[in-house]
Amino acid sequence: MLVSDFHYDLPDSQIAQEPLPDRAESRMLHVQRKNAGFEDRVFRDFPDLLRPDDLVVLNNTRVFPARLYGRRSGAKAQALSPRNPAARDFLHGRVEVLLTRQFNQNPNEWDCLVRPGRKIGVGEHLFFGEHDDLQAEVLSRGEFGERRIRFAPVDDFPQVIERLGHVPLPPYIARADRLGDRERYQTVYARERGSVAAPTAGLHFTPEVLSRLQKRGVETAEVTLHVGLGTFQPVRVERVEDHRLHKEHYVISEDAAAAINRALDQQRRIVAVGTTTVRTLEYSIAQSRDGRIAPQEGEADLFIYPGFTFQIVRALLTNFHLPQSTLLMLVCAFGGRDLVLQAYHHAVRQGYRFYSYGDCMFLE
Numbered sequence: 001m002l003v004s005d006f007h008y009d010l011p012d013s014q015i016a017q018e019p020l021p022d023r024a025e026s027r028m029l030h031v032q033r034k035n036a037g038f039e040d041r042v043f044r045d046f047p048d049l050l051r052p053d054d055l056v057v058l059n060n061t062r063v064f065p066a067r068l069y070g071r072r073s074g075a076k077a078q079a080l081s082p083r084n085p086a087a088r089d090f091l092h093g094r095v096e097v098l099l100t101r102q103f104n105q106n107p108n109e110w111d112c113l114v115r116p117g118r119k120i121g122v123g124e125h126l127f128f129g130e131h132d133d134l135q136a137e138v139l140s141r142g143e144f145g146e147r148r149i150r151f152a153p154v155d156d157f158p159q160v161i162e163r164l165g166h167v168p169l170p171p172y173i174a175r176a177d178r179l180g181d182r183e184r185y186q187t188v189y190a191r192e193r194g195s196v197a198a199p200t201a202g203l204h205f206t207p208e209v210l211s212r213l214q215k216r217g218v219e220t221a222e223v224t225l226h227v228g229l230g231t232f233q234p235v236r237v238e239r240v241e242d243h244r245l246h247k248e249h250y251v252i253s254e255d256a257a258a259a260i261n262r263a264l265d266q267q268r269r270i271v272a273v274g275t276t277t278v279r280t281l282e283y284s285i286a287q288s289r290d291g292r293i294a295p296q297e298g299e300a301d302l303f304i305y306p307g308f309t310f311q312i313v314r315a316l317l318t319n320f321h322l323p324q325s326t327l328l329m330l331v332c333a334f335g336g337r338d339l340v341l342q343a344y345h346h347a348v349r350q351g352y353r354f355y356s357y358g359d360c361m362f363l364e
Contacts, residue, residue, distance in 0.1 A: 001240040001306065006332065007323045008344050014351065015172050016358035019184045019203070026204045027352055027359040031343050033335055038346050043204040043360060046317070052217035054315075055263040056271045057256075057281060059199040060222040062190035064158075065165025065182070066099040070128035072120065095126055097136075097149070098168055099161075100196050100229040101246075108151040109139065111229065117145040129164050144233065158193070168196050170356050172322075185356075194226035194249065200319040200356045201274035221259035224251040225276045225300065235324055240305050245326065247299035250280045254295040260312070261292050271315040271364075275327045278334070279304065281312045305329040306337050315364040320347060320354040335363045 020026055023043075030039040030049060041049075050056070072093040096115040103109040114120050120138060126149065128134040136149040154160055167177040167185050177185075187202035189210070213220060230246040237243050252260075260281070263270050272278045283302040284293050291311075303326060316334050321327035332340045343361060352359045 003235050003238060003240055003243075003324050005240075005337065006325075006328050006341075008341060008348070010323070010348060010354055014348065014354050014358075016353040016355060017173055017175060019357045022206075023188075023204050024206045024209050028204075029343055029347055029352065029359070029361040031335060031339065031361055031363045033339065033363060036339055036342075038343060040350060044209065046204075046362065047209060047212040047216050047218065049362060049364070050213070050216065050218050050271065051269060053219075053266070053268045054271050055219045055221060055259060055268055056213060056273060057260070057277050058187070058189055058202060058205075058220060058222050058273045059225055059276045059280065060187070060189055060191045061195040061199060061224050061226050061276070062193045063167065063186055063195045063198050063227075064193050065162060065167055066196040067166040067168045067177075068097045068099070068128050068134070068161075068164060069166070070095050070097065070126050070134075073125045073127075095120060097126065097128075097147075098196065099165075100146075101226075101249075102194075103148060108153070108157055110149055110151070111142075112147050112149055113145070113229070114147050120147065133160055133164060144236070146229065170197065172355055173357070189222065191222075192224045192226075192251070194224075195228075197227040198356065199225075199227065199274040199276045201277075201317045201360055203319075203357070204360055205273075219259060219263070221256045222253075223256050223277060223280045225249070225280045227276060230326065235326060240329060243303060243326065245301045245303045247301045248276075248279075249298075250283070250300045251297045252280065252284055252293060252295055257293045257295045264292070264312070269314045270312050271317065272313045273317045275318055275321075275330050278310075278313050278316060278330060282308075282310060285311045304333050306333045308333045310334065315362070317360060317362050319356065319360050320344065320352065320358055322355065331363070 026043045028041045028043045030041050072095055098113040099110045101111040122138050124138045126136045135152040139148045141147050167181040169177050185198050226249045228248045235243050279302050283300040
């Protein structure tokens with residue numbers, strides 16, 4: 001199976017650069033797998049499409065300001081707040097670091113992506129903040145330019161990151177982050193800090209929509225998967241089967257496991273909100289010997305592409321994803337490649353907004 005089999009054309013004008021003022025007013029393409037039907041709706045209709053005994057599973061991860069702007073060793077200290085990411089240069093020792101995964105808490109070591117990637121060598125020191133509030137040493141580099149860095153000890157490291165860091169908006173959003181993104185690039189139910197990208201299917205929910213789910217009799221459960229490097233790394237192989245995902249930390253609590261097992265025992269439909277939720281559920285059941293979900297915590301690296309057999313998820317809410325991405329491959333595995341790409345072409349023709357701040361689709 002070729003990566004190029006998952007290509008589609010999208011005009012740049014349909015890449016959403018701003019979120020809608022009202023989360024629930026996003027458009028939603030209802031895809032019916034049984035009859036290959038499409039229906040154009042808005043997300044506020046989502047509760048009406050669910051069955052009263054459905055279990056909707058959400059990813060409650062919280063995005064932290066993982067992008068840091070700083071300087072390299074020997075560069076003159078200066079306040080760095082680049083405007084347009086597409087227009088940034090890295091003269092005078094400027095650097096950009098995107099923290100992707102905490103490797104150790106003590107010492108405080110992180111895997112990250114860096115710019116300029118070719119120039120930052122092992123052993124180099126990086127400084128962040130006008131008064132060098134944070135300092136880090138580059139420990140090693142990975143195959144595709146990733147770095148592992150170690151921060152010098154500081155009091156209340158998470159708070160320093162909150163103060164110095166920027167919201168890690170994806171590179172296709174061609175503007176600098178703004179204060180409003182700190183709230184808007186989160187789900188309304190975000191709780192567990194640790195992601196470098198939002199689980200974007202959840203961005204459409206509002207307290208009012210969640211309340212309507214409850215009134216309809218729909219049960220909800222929350223799992224956690226912290227989105228990491230895999231979201232940012234392109235697929236660099238020609239054959240889909242040759243790609244490997246990076247590991248991402250996940251947690252399934254006792255309450256969540258109990259809710260999922262009840263739904264399985266009662267043969268109720270489990271609806272996953274987002275591809276991160278799908279991977280968490282399907283990875284956890286793959287570790288099971290008795291077909292039940294145990295409370296657990298670990299590192300998930302399940303790569304789902306066409307041919308995969310889903311054991312838990314029976315319906316999926318998801319945003320529109322980049323061409324040739326692992327996220328699109330997962331959706332094609334669930335809905336069928338031909339039907340999903342037809343749905344994407346329909347969405348392009350109908351002027352849907354794409355990617356993180358864009359519209360969504362519901363497949364059942």
